[in-house]
Amino acid sequence: MKPKPFLSLTILIVATLIFLHLTSATSILFISSESSRSMKNPITYEYFLALKDKYDVEIIEDSEVALNSSLWREKASGSNVFFLIGLSPETLTTNKTKFLGNLSSMAENKTQRAVIAIGNACKLFSDYFSKVTNTTIHVKNPHHLLDGFNETYTFPEGSEFFILSDSNYTQTLNECKQKQASVCWPILTVKTDPEGSLGFDEYVVGIVEESVSERRVMLGVNTSLSCESCLGWDFLYRLIDWASNFSDMGFKISSDKSSYYLGEIIKVFIDSKVPIQTIEGWIKSSANTTEVLSFSGNSTHKVSEFPLFISDEPGLYNVTVEVNGLAKHHTILVKNFDINITILALSENAVNVTVFPHRSQDPMEDVKNCSVTIYDPVGNTSKLEVEKHANRFYAVYNVTYSGMYRVVVKVFDQKGRFEVEETNFTFYLPSNISIEPDNFTFELHSPMNLTSIWINVSNIGNTNITNITLEPFGDIGDWISINETVIGSLPSNSTFRTYFNVSLPPDLEEGVYEGGIKVVYGFSSKEIPIKITLKFLGRCEVDTYAIEFSIPIKSKFSKEIRIKNTGKGTLHIHNISLTPEISSFIQIKERPSFLSPNQSKNLVLEAYVEYLANNVTSERYSGYLEISTDSNNVSIPVSLTVYNDLFSLSKQLSIRLEDMKDRIKSLSKETDVSALLEKVSYINKKIEDVKLLYTQRRLAEAENAYNEAKTKMDELYIEVMTIEKSIETRKKKATTLIVGTLFLFVVVGVIAFIYLKEIKPMQEYGWLYKKWKRK
16 A cells, blocks of 8 residues: 555654754763662762753663673664763772773774763773862863863862872873873862872863864763852863764865876875874775875874876775774775866857867877767757867757757777766757836936836747846846846747846945846847936925914014035025915015035025004914925925004003093992992003003013903993993983872872762762852
């Protein structure tokens, strides 16, 4: 059954991630007397915790190493970084030889390794091993590993350190320098007196050592590094990273060239960071013959020379060098000839192929003939007729298709040996491309960016055109970015549209900048010229956001507005005008026409109004001052407040007030007018304030005072009229009462007379009646 595509893809992705993880992280084999991640020894456990989050860590008990068990061999095959700490007494005594032997032959096909020994594990590699109790460690700096660390660190009271040499620091350093197969540096010391002679001196408790196949770190520190004043785990991490950097370990093998020609001399160089004690080398030819290489030089740099004969076979030569037991390989290409191929277009459908074979010796004497084979885009093969001229070969090829061609050249020597060289060329048969627009011209006034400028590329020929490329060129080439730089295929009578942007440097100076875009198709090309003229303009700035006038009628008032050119170029002012709402009242007296960069000039406005309506105290007009320039336009709000002749109006108010005073005096015979006279006095004071404020050109205050006086005057007028009407009404009521009373008396008398005249007969003896009768 075939696997499902999704499942196969998933397996591939997971396998890739596992491979990347395994190859990117340092894998450490943690060797101690512990066999489980749950450890009895607290110091060993703390080191394990510090390593597991930063590195891939495997645990194995030291007894497994001494026994060379299958578990040890399995885990050792996956790691060549060994971290030794807290080893058992048996490993350090009776099993020491077996342990070290198995550690050295750790796994198959492992040629380089790193060993980090902590605490008592250093006893495996040190002849002198003495325990002291101390609190202070001194950091020595003969090695770049210790850059950035302090000179002294304090450990907890009673910390145990292991001295790794019976010599003090200076003697140990000298001994390191004298080693023949490795280099070492003492890096940590403590001051102590191991011999009991009371001669305190610095003794080594930390050493790093390097050979071509191993880097070793020995720290005689039998305490953790987690206290605040201790070195810290970053110190240990740096040592581990250095020791496990296998790419920087050992020696390097190189040659002065990557390829040689028959007759030249191969030079092989060996460079080592550590002294080379033993070196062996071989070179194996392409004909499987092997010869020994001899080396000369100093302890870290060796050189070997191997001359090539014309009779040797060309091909790959393998160099093997073994230094102090570590082998490395280097491959060199040996050529019979160096073949240079040049292809030039002869016409619209033909090319010329030139072959120039050469080498350091006998450039052409050994050349017998040359063959040129061309493979066209549709799979046809053509073997060309070749002509020899001096030291070159020539062939002509007629192109039949547009596309890429492969050229295979073989040069044969007199022995029939040949050298092969290949190259490709692309050829397009005549085609016709039209470009629109065919040029661009821009005039800019600041280094702005030009974006989304379109180009139409049209194929107006009869054949399909492929692999059309668009390339910026000229002074502005680096400023041009094209949206699509390759048109894969453009059929006949079709059009492709692309876009480009031009990003001008912000600090660009004035001038004319040219370049463009080249459209390349086959052996033909067309250019789209682009011309950018950068001419700086000025910029108009004014010193105000708004202009306000407050004037009395029949009075002229001027204002100055400062105009400044803040641009890089000359500022040309085309027009300065006022909008119609205010142009009848404000005139422009001074107007600049141009300003140089950073120059300032005044614009002068003059306001004048002849008259206002008698019934208003002020009038407000609003509009704009418009400044038109070649770079930017400025519009400033303008307001004009015109105040009437408040002095004259206040006089008229005084006349009304005098009339009002006379009327109030006439009322004093009928009623109490003291309150009215107080109001007259207040209004009179306000009128005087109006005159004073107007004279002082405190126009807004004068208007407010006038309006208040007028309002109070109107109120007083209404109040006096009300009192006058009240008195008149009272008088009319009294007259009406008198007339009514008299009329009542008359009516009563008439009624009484009639009544008495018509009295009943029984009343005829009344004295009145009798008197009347007699008459």
